[in-house]
Amino acid sequence: MAVKVLINGYGSIGKRVADAVAKQDDMEVIGVTKTKPDFEAKLAVEKGYKLFAAIPERKGLFEEKGVEIEGTIFDVIEDADIVVDCAPGGIGKDNLENIYKKYKVKAILQGGEKAKFVEDSFNALWSYDRCYGKDYIRVVSCNTTGLCRTFYAVDSVTDIVKARVVLIRRGADPNDAKRGPINAIVPNPPTVPSHHGPDVVSVVPKFEGKILTSAVIVPTTLMHMHSLMIETTGTTRDAILDAIEKTPRVFTVSAEDGLNSTATIIEYARDLGRPRYDLWEIPIWEESVNVVDNEVFLMQAVHQESDVIPENIDCIRAMLQMEDDNMKSIEKTNKSLGIK
Numbered sequence: 585m586a587v588k589v590l591i592n593g594y595g596s597i598g599k600r601v602a603d604a605v606a607k608q609d610d611m612e613v614i615g616v617t618k619t620k621p622d623f624e625a626k627l628a629v630e631k632g633y634k635l636f637a638a639i640p641e642r643k644g645l646f647e648e649k650g651v652e653i654e655g656t657i658f659d660v661i662e663d664a665d666i667v668v669d670c671a672p673g674g675i676g677k678d679n680l681e682n683i684y685k686k687y688k689v690k691a692i693l694q695g696g697e698k699a700k701f702v703e704d705s706f707n708a709l710w711s712y713d714r715c716y717g718k719d720y721i722r723v724v725s726c727n728t729t730g731l732c733r734t735f736y737a738v739d740s741v742t743d744i745v746k747a748r749v750v751l752i753r754r755g756a757d758p759n760d761a762k763r764g765p766i767n768a769i770v771p772n773p774p775t776v777p778s779h780h781g782p783d784v785v786s787v788v789p790k791f792e793g794k795i796l797t798s799a800v801i802v803p804t805t806l807m808h809m810h811s812l813m814i815e816t817t818g819t820t821r822d823a824i825l826d827a828i829e830k831t832p833r834v835f836t837v838s839a840e841d842g843l844n845s846t847a848t849i850i851e852y853a854r855d856l857g858r859p860r861y862d863l864w865e866i867p868i869w870e871e872s873v874n875v876v877d878n879e880v881f882l883m884q885a886v887h888q889e890s891d892v893i894p895e896n897i898d899c900i901r902a903m904l905q906m907e908d909d910n911m912k913s914i915e916k917t918n919k920s921l922g923i924k
């Protein structure tokens with residue numbers, strides 16, 4: 585029987601998680617929530633999702649606008665096997681304390697929440713077994729997910745002594761007119777190291793003390809970009825390329841093919857016919873992969889709105905003990921979504 589999934593917060597991540605859950609033969613979406621009756625709420629109803637008010641006091645707003653809702657989150661939460669919380673960063677932890685724990689329902693939080701509020705942090709390659717059967721788990725952020733996947737590839741062929749990463753973060757998502765910068769480069773967070781290293785360690789504790797990161801925000805909405813420098817005990821460029829080939833959800837792209845920027849990579853995702861031009865995989869520039877004195881260099885991009893989506897699906901399977909082999913879950917999710 586399909587497990588019942590409730591998505592709390594039908595925004596950039598929530599709507600993608602809903603569509604991905606709907607594609608699984610072992611899961612069903614029992615509802616999605618919105619805080620206001622905007623175009624996303626109307627489209628959710630048009631798509632056939634049962635819509636609920638995330639905040640009970642706002643129920644009247646939906647009725648006033650003629651947007652059909654089935655009730656509030658409290659009318660559906662007891663039917664859920666698991667809630668995927670996709671509320672804005674910082675709100676998930678409040679929902680965890682005030683709703684999910686009270687109703688004793690399993691919940692996944694997203695990367696905008698801190699590791700300390702949950703039992704563990706999830707990446708399908710690294711921490712599936714640890715999260716198996718757990719109640720409250722965080723799927724780490726888009727940037728951390730991208731780093732975890734690439735470190736997995738490198739770690740599969742050599743030992744990582746230490747790693748340094750510079751993250752160039754997109755200023756806002758394409759639908760977000762309120763954020764910037766419009767014409768600046770902003771060290772963000774302003775302190776070095778940034779939180780991304782500790783976030784990777786929350787998934788891979790053996791990297792404690794080994795990963796240092798710094799980040800800036802730039803005026804682009806398409807993708808993040810990372811420049812990685814990974815000191816190893818020894819490897820070759822061919823071994824790294826082979827490891828990337830064998831690692832799920834990462835792949836190489838070539839500047840020679842015209843995939844020489846985030847702009848053309850997004851065009852590629854459009855040409856693939858991906859929903860919302862989502863690129864669930866991490867593209868690594870083939871030309872950037874190099875090994876100098878045991879140090880691996882590479883550059884990669886991250887489609888911030890979508891790389892965490894398959895992770896949420898695998899996280900549901902782990903927490904609800906639906907599949908005990910992470911690679912089988914990854915394969916099933918990849919097949920259902922059409923991941924390369």
Ligand SMILES: NC(=O)C1=CN([C@@H]2O[C@H](COP(=O)(O)OP(=O)(O)OC[C@H]3O[C@@H](n4cnc5c(N)ncnc54)[C@H](O)[C@@H]3O)[C@@H](O)[C@H]2O)C=CC1
Nearest residue numbers: 593594595596597619638670671672673694695696726888
């Ligand atoms: N957008 C991105 O690039 C990524 C975001 N994340 C994380 O995913 C989470 C969600 O982010 P987005 O989807 O980008 O945000 P968003 O702002 O696009 O969507 C959030 C949705 O939650 C709703 N909401 C507001 N208050 C709520 C409440 N109290 N209860 C339930 N829903 C509520 C909002 O109305 C909105 O529909 C955050 O933790 C964020 O850090 C993770 C990876 C990438």
Ligand SMILES: O=C(OP(=O)(O)O)[C@H](O)COP(=O)(O)O
Nearest residue numbers: 695696725726727728753780888
């Ligand atoms: O939520 C995200 O971006 P945002 O906090 O810039 O909106 C992404 O997951 C990036 O998170 P991170 O750069 O803090 O790892």
